[in-house]
Amino acid sequence: MRTRREFIQHLTVGAGILPFAMSTDAFGMSSPSVYIPQVQDGPVLKVALMGLGSYADRVAKAMQDCKRAKITGLISGTPSKLQSWGETYNVPDGSRYNYENFDAIKDNSEIDAVYIITPNALHHEQCLRVAAAGKHVICEKPMSINAKEGKEMVDACAKAGVKLLIGYRMHFEANTLNVVNMRKNGDLGDVKFFQGLSGFKIGDPTQWRLDKDLAGGGAMMDIGIYAINGARYMVGEEPIWVTAQEVKTDPVKFKEGVDETITFQLGFPSGAIASCLSTYSMNYLDKFFLNGDKGFAEMQPSTGYGPIKAWSHKGDITLPHVTHQTTQMDQMAAIIHDDSKPQIPVDGEEGLKDMKIIDAIMLAVKSGQKVKLDLA
Template identity: 35%
Template sequence: MNTTEQSLSGYSRRSFIETAGKTMIATGVIGALPAAGAKAQTSASSDTKRTADAIKVELPPIHAASEKQDKWPAISPPSKRIGYALVGLGNLTLQQLLPGFAECNYSKPVALVSGDAAKAKKVAAQYGIDPKNIYNYQNYDEIRNNPEIDAVYIVLPNSMHKEFTIRAAKAGKHVLCEKPMANSSAEAQEMIDACKKAGKKLMIAYRIQYEPHNRLAMKWTREKRFGKVKLIDSVNVQNSGPYGQWRLNKKLAGGGSLPDIGLYCSNTNRFLTGEEPHTVLASIFSTPGDERFKEVEETVMFQLFFPSGTVANNVCSYGVHDAKHYRCYADNGGWFGLDPAFSYEGLKMEASQVQDGMEVKMEPSNGGSNQFALEIDHFSTCIMDDKVPFTPGEEGLQDHKVLEAIYESAKTGKPVKLERIDKLDAFRGPPPAEG
């Protein structure tokens, strides 16, 4: 998520955000969800944009057959790429997303939505975005009249995700939304319903599920590379800045460390195993007298219990030095994981296995990939080829149900049962193309 903008066209930062929740578009229940493989209507402006139009340049190999080979991806020409409007110009958008588009093969930024007109004008000049494609939060609905915009990427405080997703869907645009999806499972369901009704795709930006090292860890878990993974240990902690930022405001963020960084642990647990937890057990602690945590929680420790018997121990915190890692412990002489695991860059995989009576350490690596380019391009190819995204709205909805169970367990001090789901990858679409 981004740091919200300091001024919002015609409003103070605080008054706009307080008003936003009151002006959210109301939507009714809109029927049952389609099956995971169901197709959604694509926008008219993307009818001629297909992955089949991508161009690939072939070069002769320069390495021996035994070595890692260079890969030359197919790339769509600029006129055939999916055009995105970036909604919110905070830290994540400026530091990660807009630079990440330079590494995309099927996607391009074509519009900006911001409450700060001066900043938006500067950013548009930096990235060659036509000034006529700058919108604010009040005229946002006018994106319906811009055929250059195929999709929006929503990068706003959590409490604003529902409103701007529903408005985008009604404007006929596909939606890529940052995590957490919303502030509650009820809001998440409204977002799904609105996009289904409009015939538009909704994807939640779980970049970890597209990142190669994490995908290898998922593959090793599912294939039992080191035996059955019986225990997953995950840590995602950081030392939050002073009170006043939106992440420490419960109304805007929905909670503290749990929905922001604890979500990485629970979602990655679910991704690695492909399973859904049937029971959660949790506790919460906030340092007495620390102003940062007068509205939201500091530290959450929670366990997830899965149908296969795997147990995941997780901790997230806003009050200690940064650490982001996990390990999967298997029953056949080995463990593997990532450290760091959840960072934007510099991810490192590690593994250990007993071979010939000795413990052998490994550090598998693909050299690094831009996680944001991978997730954005996946959504673009889903729009082009009319496919369900790997992490659709239903994936985000399930995470909210898990988070709500964690809060309930911490409040009651007792285990909380969830609906038992035995199907693997129950809420995901077809996996992204390898490589």
């Protein structure tokens, strides 16, 4: 029996980074519709993980299956985590840092890049420090708490001559790319409508995600960004206006500046529209729906850790599940070392566009007016 990795390799053609695969529609007709992410052999990206919380744990475990990325450094404010993680992932004492002394990575040749996986409000300062140390930056989304900080991050990395990549794992997920390619190939016709539902019922009221000073907001920063980003790559255009409405049912749990539920609408140059929901008060909301004048594609779950489930007017989309963070880190190694170009961008400019949209959504909530967008 083949492993998932072997199955994907079997589908590849040559040594290209994004080889063709075939899909079968509801009438049994095969047609080329997707490129499955596949990296060429090459230098291994040596990564320091910053912020050793639950998501970093998921990333670290996924990286054990990477071909071209490995953990070579750790940054944390908790000494016991540095000790236990160092032993688990064979990171020597000299490559373990805290938040006060991590600027010393400048002199560590065993670190090429730092993956920032800390609370949102810390990303900006930490990114600037990593860039100043001459290391590439991989930053978890959202890249910052507003567009101003995001632009400063982009500029700092450009000035330092290092790459800034954002942790958009879905940009490399095979079923997602299948739907995007269906749209590009004209299978859906002219896109008219996108729906993105992103939400879950949040638990512990004392966690950092409900602390405005650390999170920079509430559900929109954490989960709503998936619908924002998804609308852009699914429709294949940049929005030119936004309207938005907020509902708050629990002002004790969701204090001032921490959004509970926001519905928002995006308008695109072609006339396509998007209707989206971001919430911390409802479960079972992980759905994308893309509608054109010739067909549709639907995904549910659409952005969870997988497996992603998708189907269209042509039938089920059933490409094999590979751990998202494994694919992401291998692909980011290729971007940094090979200057490869992903089908959907993951650079700092991509992250900045999402921050501009979030800023506009919050302005639309406050003003009750349609807000124009300029993402150029």
